[in-house]
Amino acid sequence: EAGVAQSPRYKIIEKRQSVAFWCNPISGHATLYWYQQILGQGPKLLIQFQNNGVVDDSQLPKDRFSAERLKGVDSTLKIQPAKLEDSAVYLCASSINSGLQETQYFGPGTRLLVL
Amino acid sequence: AQSVTQPDIHITVSEGASLELRCNYSYGATPYLFWYVQSPGQGLQLLLKYFSGDTLVQGIKGFEAEFKRSQSSFNLRKPSVHWSDAAEYFCAPASNTGKLIFGQGTTLQVKP
Numbered sequence: 001e002a003g004v005a006q007s008p009r010y011k012i013i014e015k016r017q018s019v020a021f022w023c024n025p026i027s028g029h030a031t032l033y034w035y036q037q038i039l040g041q042g043p044k045l046l047i048q049f050q051n052n053g054v055v056d057d058s059q060l061p062k063d064r065f066s067a068e069r070l071k072g073v074d075s076t077l078k079i080q081p082a083k084l085e086d087s088a089v090y091l092c093a094s095s096i097n098s099g100l101q102e103t104q105y106f107g108p109g110t111r112l113l114v115l
Numbered sequence: 116a117q118s119v120t121q122p123d124i125h126i127t128v129s130e131g132a133s134l135e136l137r138c139n140y141s142y143g144a145t146p147y148l149f150w151y152v153q154s155p156g157q158g159l160q161l162l163l164k165y166f167s168g169d170t171l172v173q174g175i176k177g178f179e180a181e182f183k184r185s186q187s188s189f190n191l192r193k194p195s196v197h198w199s200d201a202a203e204y205f206c207a208p209a210s211n212t213g214k215l216i217f218g219q220g221t222t223l224q225v226k227p
Contacts, residue, residue, distance in 0.1 A: 004158070031213065042205050042217030043159070055212055091158065098213045100147040101166055106158035 002026065004107035006092050012113045018080035021110045025073070025094030031055075033104060034067055034077050035091040043091055049075065050098050079112075087114045117142050121206055121218035128196050129226045136191040136221050138206030147209040148189045150180055153220075154202045162204075165189065176200070201225045 005024040013019050025032050030051050035043035046065065048055040051072040060067070064083070069075040079086055089109040095102040118141045128134055140146055147166050151159040163174025170182040180191045189206060203222050207215040 033214075040219075042207070042220050043215070044217070045214045048212065048214060056214055093159075095213065100209050100211060100213060101164075102213050103149075103161055103164065104213075104215060106151075106160070108156070108158045 006107040010111050016081040020078045023075045023092030029094035031095045031098045033093040037089040082114045084114050119218040121221050123221050125222045127224040134193045134196045138189045140208050149207045150191050151205045152202050198225045
C-alpha cells in the first residue's frame, strides 16, 4: 500500500514570495492533516480536513496561509507571502476517518527555508 | 486545555542498555495517547497507542508504554536499545477531533 506522498521535498524561497505544497493521502483516507514542525519543536496542526470540509483550522494563520482539498483527495497548502518564521517542515498526514482512535500516517514532509 | 510535556530534551544511552522516555499529559477525561518516532529526514512513524483496557501497551520494534492515570504519565520503555533506535520520539495525546497534540520531543542518542 502506498503511503502519504508529498512534494516538493525541499524548497528555498525569499521572504515575501509565495510557495505551495502538495499532498496525496493514502487511498480511501477521508481525513487529511497539515502540520507545521519548526526546528526543535513537535509538529503543530495547521488544518484538518474531513473529505473536502474543514474540521479544524484554528491555528492556521489565515492572513497568509491557505489550504484546499477540493475533491476530497489531494490537498494543497499555500503560503503567500512567506515570512522568515515560516521556515519549517510541513507534514501531511491522513487517517481513515476523524476521531480519537484513528491512526495518522505521515508523509516525509516538505522542508521549507525562507531567506 | 490539553497539554503534554516531555521533560527530557536529549537522552544518551549505551547500546544494549534499557531506555525510558518520559511523557506527562494534562487532560480532563481518559486520554487517547500515542508515541511516534521520527528518524532523520523521515516522516513520523507510529510506535504504539493507548485507548483503554490494559495499561501496558506493546508496540513495534520492541517498545512498550505504560499508562498511569494517577501520575498522568505515559512513559515509553525498551529493555535493550539498538543503534538504529537513535531518533526523535514524540508523545501525543489526541483531541476529540483526532488532532494530535505533540510534545517537544526527546532526542535519543545511542552510544556504541
